[in-house]
Amino acid sequence: MYRSVTRSIQVTVQPRFVEDDSAPSEGRYVWAYTIEILNLGLENVRLRSRCWKITDGRGRTEEVRGIGVVGKEPSLKPGESFEYTSGCPLSTPSGIMVGTYQMQTDDGEMFSVDIPAFSLDIPNAARVLH
Template sequence: MYQATTREITVTVQPFYLEDQSAPDESHFVWAYRVTIANDGQDTVQLMARHWRITDALGRLQEVDGPGVVGEQPVLGPGDTFEYTSGCPLSTPSGIMVGSYTMSLAGGDDFEVDIPAFSLDSPHDASAVN
């Protein structure tokens, strides 16, 4: 698992390769990732937006922005957690994802929360150690 904490908001990510949805012979590799967001602070926050940077094994970068996550903009009070699962297809057998969430305090101030960089690894990655 991968974890980062920003302003008392902890984001934990656990990626896993989906063999049954992947087609390596067609250069189609799919991962799911489970994210847990924990509010360890004293303020209520709302997740307003997400920003992802997805890099495949060839160094190609894709950026994804959008409101909330999985169609929701969850509100997290002190001590609350929110968990969701999403996915990512790539045309290479490995890659890396990293990003941020835009959080809003009840008073209206926005701040960025880091999503830790995490590795997308499949058993089809033929990396060689030199």
């Protein structure tokens, strides 16, 4: 499990290898990750967009940006959380993801929240720092 807190917004990530959707002989490795976003602060916030930096085991990096997450722009009152699951395919058996969410307060102020870097490694593989 990976966790970070930025401006009273806690982001927890739990990645897992999806063996049934992967085909290593074809260079296809798939991970799912579940993210919980918890508002530890005192103000209402809405998740507006995301930006991911995905690096595979060969050091190739892809940046992915988009509105909301899984088709939603959740609002979080103090103490509320939002959880979702998404996925990431790679052509290598390891990689790393890191990113940010753009959040907005009820007053219209935009701010970034860190998504902690997390490792994507097939089970029982040697761990490699990228």
